[in-house]
Amino acid sequence: MFRKALVLAGVGALALAATGCSSSKSASSGQADSGPVTLTYGIWDAKQKPAMQEIADAFHTAHPNITIDIQLTPNADYWTKLQTAAASGTAPDVFWMNTPRVGLYAGQHQLLSLSDKPGFDNSPFPKALNDSYTLDGKQYGMPKDFDTVGLWFNKKLFDAAGVKYPTAGWTWQDVISAAQKLNDPSKGVWGIASPDWTQENLFNTMLQAGGQAITPDHKKSGFDDPKSLAGLQYALDFITKYHVSPTAQQMTDTQPDQLFASGKVAMFADGDYDMPEYKAAAGLDADVAPLPAGPDGKKATVINGLANVIYAKTKHPQAAWEFVQYLGSKEANEIQAKTGTVIPAYNGLSATWVASTPQYHLQSFIDQLDVAVPYPVSKNTAAWTTPMQTTLDQIWGGKVDLTTGAKQIAAQMNAELAKE
Amino acid sequence: MPSRQRLWPIHVILAVGAAAMVAPFLWQLITSLQTTGETTSVPPHFLPSWQWSNYSQVFHDTKFAQQFLNSVSQTVIRVLAQVLFCSMAAYAFARLRFPGRNALFMLMLAVLMVPSQVYLLPQYQLVQNMGLLNTLAGVVLPGLFSAFGTFMLRQFFMSLPNEVEEAARLDGAGTFRIFWSVMLPLAKPGLISMGVLTVLWSWNDLLWPLVVVNDDSKMPLTVGLSTLQGEHLTEYPLLMAGSLLASLPMILVFLAAQRRITEGIALTGTK
Known part of the structure; x- marks a missing residue:
């Protein structure tokens, strides 16, 4: 399934480049948002929506003035839609990214660098994953999950x-x-x-x-x-x-x-x-x-693994950063782990994922982390x-x-x- | 008239053709009543385990009723608008003489030659500038008019006899009166054929509403059902149950307007 999606990425690359949607720093980075804010969060897997909703609700409880609106687009059309919206300045504030495309989106200045954010800490995640989302010394994605x-x-x-x-x-x-x-x-x-x-x-x-x-x-x-x-x-x-x-x-x-x-x-x-x-x-x-x-x-x-990224033209960079920070927290990764759909990126939480399906030795996937090489x-x-x-x-x-x-x-x- | 004996080979061929047409629907029905495990097994299961709960699950997993309504309103608006606007443009192209008519007509036909993916982005940005993203208005706006419908009706108007129009003009009718009271009623078969084709197109339209709409309560059925596809695992029984329910109205439209649809296709030589 992943292979088919790759073929489509080529088309996406063209359109993204053709519209010349470069430049543009976010309008108000660093500014605190006052009043209630609704962030849109773009995801592509129906199976993971319940877990994402649970995380969004938990975040809202902790940050009552920020509401998360999850936008689910099926994997096959996610990149068509994202590329259209990104070229027009209307992509979701926070969205899922994968390793083959992060170079393209970051290269076109569509993503905010997380390395520039105060308090960014990538130490809880496998190094190979951090490397996959780092371009010219700056990391653009908060690792979400991984697969081996x-x-x-x-x-x-x-x-x-x-x-x-x-x-x-x-x-x-x-x-x-x-x-x-x-x-x-x-x-x-x-x-x-x-x-x-x-x-x-x-x-x-x-x-x-x-x-x-x-x-x-x-x-x-x-x-x-x-x-x-x-x-x-x-x-x-x-x-x-x-x-x-x-x-x-x-x-x-x-x-x-x-x-x-x-x-x-x-x-x-x-x-x-x-x-x-x-x-x-x-x-x-x-x-x-x-x-x-x-x-x-x-x-x-x-x-290989997904990451949460912030759209460069988001109107709420501060709120988006707070949400992405929460997505990268132990608490949010715990919620992901319990559902058993994906291995959470946060180091040390794999045991919860492994225990979610005891009939298989899922530990085999975790044990290979030592010999894991980033997806090319x-x-x-x-x-x-x-x-x-x-x-x-x-x-x-x-x-x-x-x-x-x-x-x-x-x-x-x-x-x-x-x-x- | 050929004798019964000579007809049987034709009947055999038609029966095979009919079976080939019905088989996908039958397979869809069977799949919709299976478990996810059964749908991907090799060799395939032909007898389902009758999971009727798949149908109720569709209503639980998607906003089916709301999205059904969205599909209906999207289709009704587009069909009414297209019948009106395309017939007016078609009549002008077929019967009125004005400078640049042919050039304009060629320009419009050029739209038919361009695949819709090419103007997806500019169209999106237009709708965005109007502030209509994520609204029903934004979904239907580009579909209020179609080059294809205009072309089809123009051909139809051109096939109508000139004499009727001349008679009306002698009786003192103006251009709009002739169009509205004389030509439009005569073009009824063409209008119905075009309307039916528009219904089918609008009901099945996926890419445009998918790109424009974000909220699942504003999506038409096509988009809503597509969100049932997972990245690595798709529950095909649910998807098939939903698709079957979604295609029922179209099957009814086809049964009711069977003759018009075949006429419409014969009229234009295209689909």
């Missing part, structure tokens, strides 16, 4: 094949041999699903192999690194060499998460955010382990993710060979990054 990726597995299929469950000590080789034992074409069961999804699969395997999608300074592509190539090869081998994963075509017809939820796939690397789907799946007895280590014992997962972004992320995904689709579909395709991605990416 784990190896989901179907306990019933493992038991039936007599294979031991994945553990934190697993390596690539363990996954390959388990997948070969679990694969049972006569029953329509695949050992693993290895799609060309980046956040859930390829970005992680590239890191585990010692490579990377982008250099830490966000200036060069890592796709031409032989180690990155080894990571891609490992993921592709499940389809072309071992024949234990559905093909790209089959995973286009039916999404791999649906195949896993239906018991057709024994293992699947997926984010914590698909947990509610697996929880709702009838007859699925699953659990989750940390991702396996690469050939040199390297463990890694990308970490640059100033204009969408400019290179769209062609990257197109080429990956061609490689997975067997139309382009891996080495050629990876070189092509690196060249396209470097050309786009040079423009930044």
